[in-house]
Amino acid sequence: MDSIRKPWTGVRNILWFNWPFYVFSFAGMIVVSTLLPYFIDERLYVYCFVFSLFIFTPIFLSLVVSWYVYDLSDLYRFNWLEDREIAKTETIVNIHAGFDETSHLLETKFPNSELYVMDFYDPKQHTAASIQRARTAYPRFPGTKTVTTTRLPLEDRCIDKIFAILSVHEIRSETERIVFFGELNRILKSDGQIFVVEHLRDLPNFLAYNIGFLHFYSRKSWENTIQMANLKLKEVKKITPFLTIFKIEKNGTTS
Incomplete structure (x- = not known):
């Protein structure tokens, strides 16, 4: 890696x-x-x-x-995944907002799995020049599908793992984020997991990024979104003081 x-x-x-x-x-x-x-x-x-x-x-x-x-840090090494979580052949979704640094890494990390890559970038909403420069620097991963946050083109309960790495905060509407997580819930298998990696609107990120930390959301906000989408927050852990991983499952599942 x-x-x-x-x-x-x-x-x-x-x-x-x-x-x-x-x-x-x-x-x-x-x-x-x-x-x-x-x-x-x-x-x-x-x-x-x-x-x-x-x-x-x-x-x-x-x-x-x-x-x-x-x-x-271990962010792009994926050492924060437990060995038992990568040991079998699975179906995986990696979803991003127009800037994809991770699909080729996930393909290497999960060589026996089927990887779906989805891009919810909307040029009408995501107008920042930095995103457009990023899209130029990183060509789309082969087979990437352009999707919307309100409907993902997958069957119900067909995905083992979903990764959303530094992307979901680009959905600025709380209502839209809840709908998006509802879609993740729909496509997730009963024993599947969702891994959301984000900066938080907290003290460490304020000290690091000053007012830029306002672009992020608080832990409470993420927890509310997860709950409103009828999902269960299984675990919260830090990669660094500045990055948080939310491990999410369906309600009523055990692992």
Whole structure:
């Protein structure tokens, strides 16, 4: 698994997909810290320096955390899956929101399983330029199906495992998320599992990403969505302080 994903891929992707933000941020820092002091009273220079640090520090910290999360942690190694959970031939769904780094990894991790890849990216709703740059950098996995969040083209109770890795938070409507999880419930076998991996709207992610943590949802919000979709939250565990795995099952199942 490690040989498939190259070192620094995560940080490189973040810089590339969001390059206008980083260019303007670092340009602003340079202007404030080196050029602006020539045009103001030298006694104000220290304030310019402090302000430039105020701009730079959160950006640098977020990149360090992202390097830790996406390049150093077990996220893409899938070591957080128990051995008994990958030992048999199964049917698997990997569902994403237009940016797919994981299907080829899952194909390697589950070589004897049947993998369905689904993309619920909607260009009318997901208009961020970063997503479009990501889609250019990562061509669609062969056989990927374009789907909607309200109807997945699969039969009832036909899937053993469903993976939604850093994707479901892109469904911004709570009502739509509940409908989406209802669809996952519909296609999941009675003894199947759903693995949702997400950042949370919590203190560690606030410290790491500043106001960017508002793009995520709280644990309580996820728990409510799961419950409203008539699913059961079997287990919650951390990959890092910044990433949470929700292991979800059908109500009334045991494992």
